[in-house]
Amino acid sequence: MDRNNPTTSRLISILTFGSLFPILFFRITDPQGTIFWFYSVLMTGFIILTYVMTKGYVPKPDVGYRPEVSVIIPAKDEEEAIEETLARVFRADYPVSKLEVIAVDDGSTDRTWDRLQKVRNRLGVGDRLTLIRNATNKGKRAAMAIGVRKARGEILVCIDSDSFVDRDAIKLLVQPFTDPTVVGVCGHGAAANTDEGVLPKLQHYWYQVMFRIFKGMESRFASVTCCSGLLSAYRRNMVLAVLDDWLNQTFMGRPMLIGDDREMTNLVLKGTEGKFVRSSSDGRLIPVLPLSARDAKVVYQSNAVAYTIVPTKLPEFLRQQLRWKRSHIHGCINASKFMWRKPLPAAASFYLYQFLVYMSTIVSVIWLVVRPLQGDALSGLVFLAGNMYVAFLSGLNVWKLSKAPKEAIPYTVGFVFISVFLSLTVLIYGWLTPWKGGWITRTAQGTNPEEETLSHPTPLIRTNLSGESNPTP
Template sequence: MNEIISQITVYTDKMRGTSPGESFKLSNLLIFKWLKCLFVFLNKSKKITIVSTITLLLFGVSFLIYSHLATGDIYLLDPSSFHGRALFFLTISLLIFKLGFFSFLLVSYSKYKSVKTVSHEQLPKCTVIVPAYNEGKQVYETLISLSKSDYPTEKLQLISIDDGSVDDTWYWIKKAQEELGQQVIIFKQPKNMGKRAALHRGFLEATGDIFVTVDSDSIVQPSTIGNLVSPFVTNENCGAVAGNVRVLNKEKGLIPQMLNVSFAFSFEFIRSAQSLYGSVLCTPGALSAYRKTAVMNCLEDWLNQTFLGNKTNIGEDRAMTNMILKQGSDVVFQKDAKVYTDIPENYRSLKKMFTRWERSNVRENIMMTKFAIGNYKDGNKLAPRLILANQWIKIVFAYPALILMLIFLMSKPLLFLSVSFLGILLFSSIPAIFYYLKYNNVKDSLLAYTYGVFYAFSLFWITPYAIATAGNNKWLTR
């Protein structure tokens, strides 16, 4: 904190007597440092963060009301002009679609039921694959947690693969094997070849009828694996199952705390609704299960997938999900199959993770559209297409929204910010209410509003940037 304040003082001193161009550059750096200082301050107290967020949102709404009462001007564009009418029509159309889509998700969520864990006798032979790269001791913790699974030992195979780590990851993998014996089989890649290549090796070495993939920075509960694979027993058409990802390091900063609330909504609400139609769009890398035959049907295509002429190295989870959906298989969600995973604790790491996710989303939305418009599966195909259409809305309007935002920020900054705060207040209420009803925790549920402000003003650029750089396959966090 003191270091940041010192840097702010230095930049302020430098601005005196500089050229306009240099002054502009320094002013941008100054704003960034002030924001970083504010974030560090808010990171120290959840109560201060929540109170600040709610105050900011209410101030924005109050200014909007004041503007209406004082001047009657609450429009970003003249409603009588062509552009004003076009913007109004577009906004109302999108709002109607979004409200309709939310209603569709809400009804679907209300009908969702997770599959109960089947008996030990019914459980299939299962191989759990844990790829690791520079994870250190965390991979050891992951393997130990898996070894404590309430799953028949003779039916459970553990495989861990060191993907050419340059730290002590291999030491901790070998230590886990020393403690667990033949329960875990270990391999070391000759060099860092990427997560997809490591998983590919695991799939080829696996002996189970079901493949489970777990990230090396994740911890499972004893009941997780049994619950995760149960849908394969009760549904012969089940090709993949998505686990319920929660935040392991949620007490280590504001970002993990916010994402804990966001993850609860995106997994337990959105994926539950998608699961009703067997059309969960992404089985997360942190915890997923696949039927062996479904994986083997597409394994080489998955390993050698290309996009824009380049071999893909990111988004292996979404790619595998798409290829299994394409086979006409169901992809479902198990809310009781929980995994706790480490997520970024700072903005720099978070933006890299989101950029990687968004790039793979752009690619896989294109891939899914190619088969989703056809007769790719039996039964309901309208619901999956509606889910896909909602994905496209975000991509299609990313640049128009960005351009409009910049125009309004320059022409009517206070009014635009007030309208933005009103939107955040309304739409963030959905995950906030969901989290409160699910976990009866008022303080944590209010962090949905903080995340709404945080995303709107510091992560809004991710989707446009990901679209422009969709062909970039860099992992970023490696």
């Protein structure tokens, strides 16, 4: 089957919409007046909306726009990956005179700092690479903030320390900024270590669905709600305008130590009316471009690709998912406070999706646990079959849209079982403990992650170009 054949494309569209529309019609014309009927109608309608919108998604092509870019890479105990991360950035197809890189070692206890100095010498990049070292681990937000304040570029490109960008990723990532109302851009994520077992491959194709299909839909509304940390970009002035708010965020009276990327996306997507940045020359407060929540745009670039190291073992994967579920709870509560000000299609799709995410867990418990315990095992099988069919359609569309191999289809279907398991366990636990900041990857040494504050970073050690370490004032 040739994905480039117009007949194949039409057949996939017919299979997708030709099966979903009759289901929706049947549900609507057979009203049962229950919350589960209501959920079923909305879920089917949302799936149709997602496919309709993502089908028309096209990334911004390269129009030759080359602003000054500052790449910021926070790192904590990444001795195995950090050299390749930096090497990929410096191999980027981007003008040397317009690219600076700032790497912040956030109190690593391994050889990350040595590797940073080694790669600078090996690549011979001189003052294009600034190395900064935190004396103690203060968290990703504090490390990012140090890089932001040091940066000189018009655009900030943020890359996780275990992610590797394609050669043309940076130049493609910045193209949407030709629109002055675009404040953030999310790149496309993929797994770098798919050769390390079944679990990384399952995650890889799950990424394809979440990025290419879901973020593709969000991008049509110019309201991507989470710019992934593996590759994202923002206007520097916009970030400076919300930086203190980001550093001092709290949830239920506690400092927020997770959801860094989602919360930064929220703050710029909310708009910058009434925001100022301080001039570096004379200290004056200068207003930034006053964008309202309705006008501020965050989009997705599917052609700007970064590969990240994903968990290979189930316990590690579950810890990651718990962080993500908790950050989703925090982020969606905050986004709900302003998304109603977006254009109606963007606002409606956001609130509908949030309802469906949390309702799906309740439905999963009833169909997969309660009903089988009542002797109705068939309901659970039907529920699983329905989820597998939707996953099959997702895999089929990912294969068509993102040029993935055909194995995308069975792996996407296989991820259904992990997704259901997460809904019945990790998501519920995240609901019950949303205030916790544990199981994060960048926790300050010797501190309780639920009590640590990020608003007062510890003294830094900044390395000059000769390789000597000097304390900052």
